[in-house]
Amino acid sequence: MKKWVWILMSVTVIAVITIAGVYINSIYINRRKPTGISGNELLLNMIRQGDPRWYKSGKYWVREQYTENLYFNGNEVKGVVLHHTAAAGSAEDVANVMCRPGHKVSCHVVIDKDGTRYVLAEPTDITWHAGYSKLGNRFKANEFTIGIEFHGNTLEAPLTEAQIESAIEYLKPIIKQYKIPAENIVTHQMIRDAYREAVPSNKKAWPKVDITPEEYERVLKALKEAEVI
Numbered sequence: 001m002k003k004w005v006w007i008l009m010s011v012t013v014i015a016v017i018t019i020a021g022v023y024i025n026s027i028y029i030n031r032r033k034p035t036g037i038s039g040n041e042l043l044l045n046m047i048r049q050g051d052p053r054w055y056k057s058g059k060y061w062v063r064e065q066y067t068e069n070l071y072f073n074g075n076e077v078k079g080v081v082l083h084h085t086a087a088a089g090s091a092e093d094v095a096n097v098m099c100r101p102g103h104k105v106s107c108h109v110v111i112d113k114d115g116t117r118y119v120l121a122e123p124t125d126i127t128w129h130a131g132y133s134k135l136g137n138r139f140k141a142n143e144f145t146i147g148i149e150f151h152g153n154t155l156e157a158p159l160t161e162a163q164i165e166s167a168i169e170y171l172k173p174i175i176k177q178y179k180i181p182a183e184n185i186v187t188h189q190m191i192r193d194a195y196r197e198a199v200p201s202n203k204k205a206w207p208k209v210d211i212t213p214e215e216y217e218r219v220l221k222a223l224k225e226a227e228v229i
């Protein structure tokens with residue numbers, strides 16, 4: 001065979017392989033796109049589906065693991081206190097620590113960046129998230145508020161959309177059932193500042209830096225948009 005025939009054949013074969021490759025790849029990408037689920041999420045979904053502790057509520061995964069670090073019942077559910085965890089490790093780690101017997105800190109729900117919720121207590125239980133606090137005219141906010149911990153540090157990065165959406169999913173029925181007014185949805189920092197102003201003599205009540213005013217406003221805005229408040 002002549003040399004130019006070989007060259008033509010080689011070029012043709014390379015062209016066909018390239019075009020086929022691009023085509024097959026585009027089909028693959030198009031098939032993957034609509035689900036919006038990565039390989040890791042797919043694996044996570046499979047693991048959670050086989051685990052009775054997990055269930056899906058609306059869009060997000062929920063794990064109920066009730067902590068012993070609480071007082072059963074007695075919560076008047078008149079407000080919501082927002083926190084960020086600012087903790088190293090995963091949201092699951094934070095939830096597990098709050099469930100550890102004898103631990104002095106807990107809350108009602110820890111919300112991970114992907115919207116996953118670790119529910120640690122019933123709304124009617126008193127958890128230990130507020131410490132020295134004052135909301136409206138009352139001290140001891142633990143006794144009448146729900147504690148929400150967003151995983152992450154809002155001084156470094158804002159809340160994710162999934163976190164806000166998941167918080168709304170969690171809060172909507174509670175706010176409706178207990179008729180919680182918008183002014184009683186506050187941050188940890190707000191109720192600590194109010195306490196410090198009322199009781200300046202208590203040197204143990206350190207100033208509390210927690211979820212930022214900007215992120216607090218985002219949550220409030222989302223709650224209004226969803227017609228929860």
Ligand SMILES: [Zn+2]
Nearest residue numbers: 083084188210
């Ligand atoms: Zn806090």
